[in-house]
Amino acid sequence: MAIEIEIEQNSSVELSRIGTSETHGEDSPYFAGWKAYDEDPYNESTNPSGVIQMGLAENQVSFDLLEEYLEENCEGEGNYLNSGFRENALFQDYHGLFSFRSAMGSFMEEIRGGRAKFDPNRVVLTAGATAANELLTFILANPGDALLVPTPYYPGFDRDLRWRTGVKIVPIHCDSSNNFQITPKALEEAYNSATEMKIKVRGVLITNPSNPLGATIQRSTIEDILDFVTRKNIHLVSDEIYSGSVFSSDEFTSVAEVLESRGYKNAERVHIVYSLSKDLGLPGFRVGTIYSYNDKVVTTARRMSSFTLISSQTQRFLASMLSNRKFTENYIKMNRDRLKKRYEMIIEGLRTAGIECLEGNADEFEPVVER
Incomplete structure (x- = not known):
């Protein structure tokens, strides 16, 4: 049984700037919702008046x-892991197992319909996309610099991009008049706004498909952003x-x-930035990747990834799973079909209740639009 120990807190003991920083973002309504759910979770039988968690993309x-995959392959996977126990237990290459980096690259190609190629030597492994985004921010920007981020954006970016890095977020203001598409005008206005505040802009960060819009960014828009x-x-x-969560x-x-x-x-x-948390539904495995076309970024990211390593056992297990083409092909197709049906069911229910939503084609999001 756990014992709570109360300790008198001496406020005169100083902490670092990070220890006292208020840029963690966890005082936002987004995280307040998480706290409310944790304290009073809904349960159909035991707590029907509890809080329903709708802020988690899981x-x-x-x-x-x-x-089913585990059931069919558990014996083989178990032997595979046991036979490599020594390799799992000892120090690994901080770059990550090549077999896993290769499998990740192939899986990223597969979910893009084979329309893009990924070199496993440019894949950097991190403990989730949160770590990947923060690590990239550390590499690309100095404290006080800024990244331009289209609105609305994932609330966790206020923590992931700002808290430990000291980097600022300057919003690219998008609105519902064009379904929140990113325009050249909005990009220029955000850049000029940062310049007027004497903030150096280091880059643009987009989420495609979007969280929280549940929609993909058009190719022409990506072309515009690249030109910008x-x-x-x-x-x-x-x-x-x-x-991999786009309906098609x-x-x-x-x-x-x-x-x-x-x-x-x-x-x-x-x-x-990519991760297995959303498309494969494995957020607890903490698997993310950075894929950079910049040699210096790849080298630096690999050095820094020693702080966000993925366990060898996880890498070996997932390398085997992602290399099973029969499984990945079936999973990707079935998952897309199910997400689309779930989306259509929720949209129909909301519209029956007189609530309009933004049209989407991906993810688990249905942004409500006020009329």
Whole structure:
């Protein structure tokens, strides 16, 4: 039984700036909702008046497919892991197992319909996309610099991008008149706003497909953003953690596809973030990646990734799973179909209640639009 020990707190003991910083973002309504749910979770039988968690993007619609895979392969996976016990237990290459980096690269190609190629030597492993985004921010910007981020954006970015790095977020203001598309005018206005405040802009960060809009960014818009960052000589970070959750593969364009069509011209300023938390529904495994076209960024990210390592056992297990093409093909198709049906069911229910929503084509989001 746990024992609570009360300790008198001496306020005169000083902490670092991070220890006393208020830029953690966890005082926002987003995290307040999490706290309310943790304290009073809804349960149909035991707590029907409790709080329903609708602020967490957690894909559980295809969990049975993962369980089926484990059931069918558990004996083989167990032998595989046991035979490599010594390799799992001892220090690994901080760059990550090549077998896993190769499997991740292949999986990223597969969910993009084979329209983009990924070199496993450019895959940097991190403990989730949160770590990947923060690590990239550390590499691309200095404290006091800024990243331009389109609105509305994932509330966790206020913590992930700002808290420990000292980097600022300058919003690119988008609105419902054009379904929150990012325009060249909005990009210029955000950049000029930062310049007027004497803040150095280091890059643009987009989420494609969008959290919280549940919609993909059009190819023409990605082209515009690439032209913008090239003209301003800044970076582009494309967070594509929902790329496999688009209802149809053809509806998603990765920045990797655009770069390939341009012969990788000016590619050294582009960096992609990916994770298995959303598409595979494995947030507890803490698996993220940075894919950069910049050699120095790859080298530095690998050095820094020693602070966000993924366990060897996790890497070996997932390398085997992602290398099973029969499983991945079936999972991707079934997961997309189920997400689309779930989306349509929720949209229909909201509209029956007289609530309008933004049209989406990905993710687990249904942004409510006031009329």
